[in-house]
Amino acid sequence: MKKVFLYAAVLSGALGLISWGFKGHRAIATIAQKHLTSNTAYVVSAYLNGQAMSDVATWADENRNPKTAGWHYLNLPLGLSHEAFVSAVSQSDNNVYTAILKTEAGLKDKNLSAEAKNEALKYLIHLVGDAHQPMHVSRKEDKGGNTIQVRFDNKGTNLHSLWDSKLIDHERLSEQEIAKNYDVATLTQIKQWQADSPMEWLWESYQISSELYGSAKPGQTISDAYYQKHIQVTRRRIDQAGIRLAGELNKLFNSASAPAVVSSPTASAQSAADVSVIKLEDIKNATGKTVTVSGKVFSSKDIGSMVLVNLGAAYPNQLLTIALKGRAKELGKQLDDKTITVTGEVIDYKGKPEIIVNDTANLKIK
Missing domain, CATH: 1.10.575.10 (P1 Nuclease)
Incomplete structure (x- = not known):
């Protein structure tokens, strides 16, 4: 035993x-x-x-x-x-x-x-x-x-x-x-x-x-x-x-009834009161919050299922990683050396802050 x-x-x-x-x-x-x-x-x-x-x-x-x-x-x-x-x-x-x-x-x-x-x-x-x-x-x-x-x-x-x-x-x-x-x-x-x-x-x-x-x-x-x-x-x-x-x-x-269409609200659909505008340097303290943040793109990588975009510094010293998925993935080709503004929920991925973006409306290129 x-x-x-x-x-x-x-x-x-x-x-x-x-x-x-x-x-x-x-x-x-x-x-x-x-x-x-x-x-x-x-x-x-x-x-x-x-x-x-x-x-x-x-x-x-x-x-x-x-x-x-x-x-x-x-x-x-x-x-x-x-x-x-x-x-x-x-x-x-x-x-x-x-x-x-x-x-x-x-x-x-x-x-x-x-x-x-x-x-x-x-x-x-x-x-x-x-x-x-x-x-x-x-x-x-x-x-x-x-x-x-x-x-x-x-x-x-x-x-x-x-x-x-x-x-x-x-x-x-x-x-x-x-x-x-x-x-x-x-x-x-x-x-x-x-x-x-x-x-x-x-x-x-x-x-x-x-x-x-x-x-x-x-x-x-x-x-x-x-x-x-x-x-x-x-x-x-x-x-x-x-x-x-x-x-x-x-x-x-096989014998189940279909549910009503499921819909998940995006960050862009949330009220302004739920979204905080913060500095990129403060992103590490925003885990779990939905924020709007701006920063310069220093590096990016297409890994097939998503494009990873690093703000604030190149990988592995980035301050924030943006994971572009779905329709937003196409934006990855346009972002090198650009300054962008992103809205989304900050998650912790292996000790680094990250925001996942599916909707192009949640990312703007300056």
């Missing part, structure tokens, strides 16, 4: 990386969309305000909520039997397993608001994908393979990043091609995969990551033989994630 508690004690830690990368998560959502019943698709669309599942597939990473950072992964020691694995995971909290259960419970709760279900659904779409990324069910001591350096395609990377995106990117397929080429499950496989529980999804990932650790050598060059073997595993895990996500959503919504 003592060993079980020791296992459960190491189920925390932060990765801070996007699992499966932008393409992988969107492919999972696209595959799932194809396997929804007509009523489920209608209800899902209503909760997402008409957005496609693929459009919100990376929202849980972009949201950058410190309270849910642990929801994306599960840390365990190697060598557990299935029984010990189930026991350890069952006694854990604040990880991908408990997060999936929590979001599904929220979506079943008739008393939960449509807006809260909108958020729960966006998390579930993402977390089912996380559960199928092998390196998201791995060891705490190397941060899920982040500290195990390897070389692939003549570039340095790490074991975690290799499985997040590098293997997928090597195929040079578009998002649409990935979804089409990976979605190959037979009717028998679909029935079998959708009958499995989230615990079994994680057990599968744990078995794969255990094998990957066994063959990983720091500094090794990833060979074509490694790639040819493991791209098949990657394809299967993404297909399984999509099929199982569809299965979970069909269970939740």
Whole structure:
């Protein structure tokens, strides 16, 4: 019994990386969309305000909520039997397993608001994908393979990043091609995969990551033989994630009624009394508040799902990071060396203040 508690004690830690990368998560959502019943698709669309599942597939990473950072992964020691694995995971909290259960419970709760279900659904779409990324069910001591350096395609990377995106990117397929080429499950496989529980999804990932650790050598060059073997595993895990996500959503919504359209107020729609105009130098003291702030853009980076814009200084010494998403992402190309004014809620992301901007109305270029 003592060993079980020791296992459960190491189920925390932060990765801070996007699992499966932008393409992988969107492919999972696209595959799932194809396997929804007509009523489920209608209800899902209503909760997402008409957005496609693929459009919100990376929202849980972009949201950058410190309270849910642990929801994306599960840390365990190697060598557990299935029984010990189930026991350890069952006694854990604040990880991908408990997060999936929590979001599904929220979506079943008739008393939960449509807006809260909108958020729960966006998390579930993402977390089912996380559960199928092998390196998201791995060891705490190397941060899920982040500290195990390897070389692939003549570039340095790490074991975690290799499985997040590098293997997928090597195929040079578009998002649409990935979804089409990976979605190959037979009717028998679909029935079998959708009958499995989230615990079994994680057990599968744990078995794969255990094998990957066994063959990983720091500094090794990833060979074509490694790639040819493991791209098949990657394809299967993404297909399984999509099929199982569809299965979970069909269970939740096949007989459900669609809600009224959910709407979330933007900062621009808030009353002036709720928004404070502050100096950029004071932004570190404004966490949790909706503010208007101005500053010069010193650097920016497009990471696929969003454009990160640094005010006050270049990364990593910036005073404030602006994360441009959705329609606002297009503004990223226009901002270098410009002075901008932004309105939004200040959040703390890894000790740095950040404002997420989705609406172009919340950013003005001087």
